[in-house]
Amino acid sequence: MTDQIKINVNGSEISSKPDQLIIEACEDSGIHIPRFCWHKRMDPVGMCRMCLVEVETPRGKALVPSCTTKVSEDLVVDTESDVVKKAQEGVLEFLLINHPLDCPVCDKAGECPLQDQTMAYGPGESRFVEDKRHFEKPIPISEIILLDRERCILCARCTRFSDEISGDPLIEFIQRGNKTQVNTFPDEPFRSYFSGNTVQICPVGALTSSSYRFKARPWDLKKVSSTSNCSSVGDSVELNVSQNKMLRILGEDNEFTNQGWLSDKGRYNFEYLHSDKRIETPILVKNSNKELTINETMELISNQILTSENPNISFIVGHNSTNEEYYALNKFAENLNKVENENKVSTTNFYLSDDYLYNGFFNDDYSLGEIKDLDSADTIILWAQDIKDNLPTLYLRIKQAVRNGKKLLIFGHTNTAIKELSEEYYGENIVTNNFEFNVDLSDIPNLSKYIDGKDVLAIVGKASPLQNVNPIFQLVKHLDQNSNLKILNCFSKGNTLGALQNLDIVKGLNEFVTEFDSSKKNIVFTVGSNPVNNSIYSHKIKEALIDSDFVVSLDLFKNETTELSDIILPTTTFGEKEGTFTNLEMRTLMQNKILPTPGSALNEWEYWLILSNKMNLLESYGTEAELNSMLCKDYIDNGNIPSFDNLNKPSNLDGILNSKTINIEVKNVDSTNLEILFVHRLYGDSSSQINSPSISMLGSERFIEMNSATYFGSYMLNSDVVTLIQENNSIQVNVNINENLPDNLLVIPINRRGFQDLNPEKKVELEVAKSREQLSVT
Amino acid sequence: MSWEKALIDKAKEIIDMYPQKRSALGPLLYLAQEKDGYISNDSIVEISNLIGITEVQVKSVASFYSMYKEEQTGKYLLSVCKSISCEINDSRSVIDSVKNFTGLENYETDTEKVFTFEEVECIGACGGAPAVQVNYETVEGLTPEKSLQMCEWLKEERPEIIVAEELQEKFGGVKSFDWAIKDNTGSSYSVPGFQNIGTAKEKS
Amino acid sequence: MKETLLLTKHMREFPEDSHQIEIYEKNNGYSALKKVLKEDNPENVINEIKDSNIRGRGGAGFPTGVKWGFLAENEDRYLVINGDESEPGTFKDRILLERDPHQLIEGVIITCFASNIKKAFIYIRGEYAKPARRVQDAVEQAYEKGYLGNNILGTNFSLDVVVHLGAGAYICGEETALLNSLEGKRGEPRLKPPYFPAVMGLYNKPTLVNNVETISSVPWIIQNSGKEYSKLGVEGSTGTRIFSLSGHVNNPGNFEIEMGQSFGEFIDTFGKGIKNNKNVKAYIPGGASAPWFTGDQLDIKMTIDDVANAGSMLGSGAVVVMDEDTNLVYAAKSIVSFFAHESCGQCTPCREGTTWLEMILERIASGRGRLSDISLLIDICDNISPGLDWPPKMTTICPLGPSAVSPITSLLNNFSEEITNMLPTKIPITQ
């Protein structure tokens, strides 16, 4: 619908999209109507009444809320009449009679619409001589959010957000009339993955985050747009920095990706940047953690490579590097193969530290979709990791699409958190606990109704590290034959796609483990990854690293992996470096630098450059920008140029879609009789989260999930504590009952501390405390 | 205290009457109130599970309506009307007399949990002003003296079931209209006596 | 002047058991339904209602036939009977529920038949425990006799009725708030547009919402034809209405009369005059929301239009008479605090405005008024109901907020000295 209609506002004609709300149409033409409750991403409620305007009706002029009234051809609107002004001043006065005058100590001061509008329209002095409404001053409503009910103006933004957008209505209006207040249930805190959004959209300082409270004034903040690497959605964010410290991350409204929303992990996972545990100088671990200079370290490493006999060089890479860094690493590896001496490097290999890697659908047989296809597809098919945990903001988009009438079909039993959104949930009757189809695809009930001849967007990815992926290929093939199919490949972590795009051939951790040959000379680089934790292969990787000859870790913190390294090189991260990022739809987005580099840390690419130089391998770049233009030149074939120049503009949120095919070489893991499902949960024990005090405790509880009804015949309770026993290793964990899980399935969040020593291929015994039965599973 | 099976069965029966589960929320809150004399947090948890909404959503609805109580009520909920017709017919002195006898302020309950006193808005008995409800059974045409006698009687007799006709006969005066039909059903706690939610009781 | 008994005839004739189905049946009860089912022409039923020109008895006075005509097509449609009667002064639905529930149920069945509705709800305010019991009993009797349930009286028509109790919230009388309440939500009015019940009502399906008295009139209209009904009363206010009379009269009660007679006559004839032979200082013609008339305005005719033209509304048909000794500041305060207490709290002007008005009146009544309070009261009222006109304009979502303005403007327009007398320094009001 591109037709425009004409309306008349304050005597001049403006054009508007049909069906738009008056407030939006005016906004688009630069006419600002004051408002508190209206938010463009949520249903209007018309509650605050600040946006009243006058419109002409057959029965004369009428006052209507512009946030709930749609435009119509030739509508005559007055946003400035005396009646309008009077009504707005009236509303403002009403809001202020119960609002505390604590701007000097309020976090919102300086960016508070109520404060701004009081300046602009407000009454000079109060006519209210009565007592204001009183509530207990800020009360914590979760580990990270505080609520000050006295400041609340009851705009229902937070309650609507949690109900409509995030779908976990844990904050609500209590009481009625003048006693109305917003609150949570006493025993059920505001424990939502998305709670921080309510702080951002609260028009006053009623909701605040513990991490930002009293930290800064808006006018002291330095701001820059960037892209979050919390997940591969590539959420647009605004980084707020004061005195070289990151204080806050806000969501930016990017139509293509996050539409302004962030998960709490994406929002609060930044305090680690300034942790005093950051590594700031190179460390020689095997020499009682001696600190070295960069030069000494580079000398050591290049000597190792040059003097080793036919070394195998492995790079275990993480997902927090920029495209430019992966590109530089790739160049470095290419060059290593050209080392001219008698001890030629025998192989170089890239392994991505990601248990969910599989070959995906990056070839010309299928067309790749975009996130915004969610808004136009008829049917959404989901076969992926628990989307709410792994791609939280994509989950919000899916939820919104379902709200708008799109049909969601879910395969497998991992997406239990969003089961209620689905039109069809093809659980254990269709897909076994082992992820095999139980039925012929053409016999799946109702499937053809939703796909035949329809526009279908399939969101696919491995549901669990150990999943056999053949059924995914089967399903996609079936969909492709029957519908207009587009595919979103779900590799959930950070810049995974950037790694895949820029490294020649990428393999998974499973390949590292199987290819590892301890009889050879092994040099391993871990690049921003901690494979000794968080992976189902952790225990084997640990053994391999112990058996390696030389291990170099590029990282921010000491962790399980660096303990086994010879050398740790301090690097930079999000906010400290500039570069591009490729999200799951292969959209290239910009990450910007706003913080200085800590200590003597260097960007990853700088290490590769120095090492090359040390080994007399010539590289032709010297800056990130030069790297970027080299990278762009390689992309030119595809006509897509994700250059700094065309990305690094403040308004350019849409990025550039790239269609470079990528090479992944991952073998299918075949796990028979899978009754333990390994998954990743949003919060875990990554170094960044552990070192961000505001959210560190969110990932600390260790639990397993299962349904209550039967676990091999035993009735489980939420309060149960069980012990997992494997050989000489035993772990005590809490049980979280999840009734949406099929019987006899144990879900283990592998990214929580304490599970890394489990060997997924060996038997685990499960002992129920309170001397209940002894259970045993494989 | 979580709900017993009989209560849960009753709740499920009520839920089945409606096209959508959530519509049963109001009636289920009455069940909770009849059980404890108020809406306890345990009942909120129970109801939220039965209906499939969050606890705070249940709380949000419960706290909106004045008949769902947040604190335990006494055996007899005395609701004295103060709206316009009663106001101009001197409901003030009826209120004072009830307050005097019970020693309670608005929304208070005595320590023995016999009485809860509240001033309420119009109860649809304007013709028989001033009017009072005891456990939602209406008495019309009260005087300060009669209301005092009524409180005394309640305290002495402790009737299990409150029936409007009985109260009216003993303590009432002018009525809104001729009640005509004799009734012997009423309520035994601070909930309206209503068949469908099983709170109506018959006095033999 | 005398009563015309349509709705209250049966209960008058059989005072002891008008609520029993056998008695109702014996006296022509359910014969309108039988007639309708026999004729099997839903269209005709709607036409009879249109012919009757009956206007809704819930307060807004919208023509019922027209409303039925608006109901959007859909597989699922609902009828919701508004028995939330909570407007101070009103107790007319109570008598219909308590003493003649079958008349209502018969009206419900006919209405559903006319509009092809298969599920109806009777929403009764929670405080009406006894009336609700009577209706529930009657519904069960009707099921037993085959008037409700599957294949009513052997026809293809089926209907289920659920009696639902409110829980103490006046605002649930507002039809969209009522629907929210029936959906198990907070009783907050919805936005109109888009939530017009006839299009997006209960569970977002087309829904008819009608008052108890409105639907109780349906059997008579069907029995006697819409044309006969329209001959009663006067043009624009046809038929009879049950007026609830209360306040300082000798004989309060519900009286069913044809519209068109004067308030003075009504109060004299049925109220048997004012207690202790006093004079009327002011009276409320249509429930607490309606602006007051003075003792000098007793000859206004009791019709929807006459009352509206005189600057008030016939509303819920509740006449509250205040004698010469009434303290009108207290009276106004009582009404304002009613609305403050009953505001749902969604919209700012109503939530904050009504409470602020209440606080100021409270202060004045306790002798702590200020000279500036009068203009402040007026300005707050103006911010809730711009222009203080009748019918009121509003800055609010629903008319509850502006209702709290009525008593204050009534007081200030006609009895300003009562309030100035309470101020520490008396001043005349110049507006």
Ligand SMILES: Cc1cc2nc3c(=O)[nH]c(=O)nc-3n(C[C@H](O)[C@H](O)[C@H](O)COP(=O)(O)O)c2cc1C
């Ligand atoms: C604040 C408010 C309170 C209302 N209370 C009632 C009520 O108690 N009973 C009622 O029947 N209508 C009440 N109404 C009117 C209803 O919204 C609606 O117009 C009526 O139920 C329609 O039925 P009718 O057309 O048969 O009159 C109220 C309206 C408002 C704005």
Ligand code: SF4
């Ligand atoms: S006017 Fe009052 S009652 Fe009506 S919606 Fe607004 S707050 Fe609620």
Ligand code: FES
């Ligand atoms: S912005 Fe329109 S009413 Fe609040």
